[in-house]
Structures are given as structure tokens and as C-alpha cells.
Amino acid sequence: MDRTRMTPSWRKPAGMLLILLLIAIWCVLIVSLSATVGGWHWLLQLVFYIVTGIVWITPLKPLLRWMETGRWR
Structure with missing residues (x-):
């Protein structure tokens, strides 16, 4: 198995924080x-x-796609 595939990416925790931030901002707006x-x-x-x-x-x-692949599109 390729060890680089098993190494966690920093994008997932950053993406989770961005999702929580998005939810908080949206809630405050509504x-x-x-x-x-x-x-x-x-x-x-x-x-x-x-x-x-x-x-x-x-x-x-797009945020979830970025978390998985590192690309926005």
C-alpha cells in the first residue's frame, strides 16, 4: 500500500472548520x-x-471536492 495515500491531509480539518464557520455565519444571517x-x-x-x-x-x-482532491473544480 502507498504510504502517501495513508497520510492525512491538512485539507480535511481545515475544510471541517470552514464548514462550521459557514454554518455559523449562515445562522447569524438568518x-x-x-x-x-x-x-x-x-x-x-x-x-x-x-x-x-x-x-x-x-x-x-466545491468545498467537499477541495477537501478530497485539492482542486476547486
Whole structure:
């Protein structure tokens, strides 16, 4: 077995920290909008929180690819 393949990469811990940072920033952003969103009709709030709950995942694909391969594309 190739020993270089078994050596852990620094990209994985760095990527995990970036993911946690992304989640924290996204949460702060969405919570800061809660006063405005709280005044909306409950159905609009539902749509907003479903969409924002899914959208934060979008930047994870390139980040996970970078963690595995070292390339963004």
C-alpha cells in the first residue's frame, strides 16, 4: 500500500472548520432576519425557512471536492 495515500491531509480539518464557520455565519444571517420574517404570513415563513435551510448546502459541494482532491473544480 502507498504510504502517501495513508497520510492525512491538512485539507480535511481545515475544510471541517470552514464548514462550521459557514454554518455559523449562515445562522447569524438568518436569525438577524427573524424580526422581519416573523411579521410575514406563516406560509411565506415556511417557504423562507425551507429555502434558506437548503441553500446553505450549495457551497458545500466545491468545498467537499477541495477537501478530497485539492482542486476547486
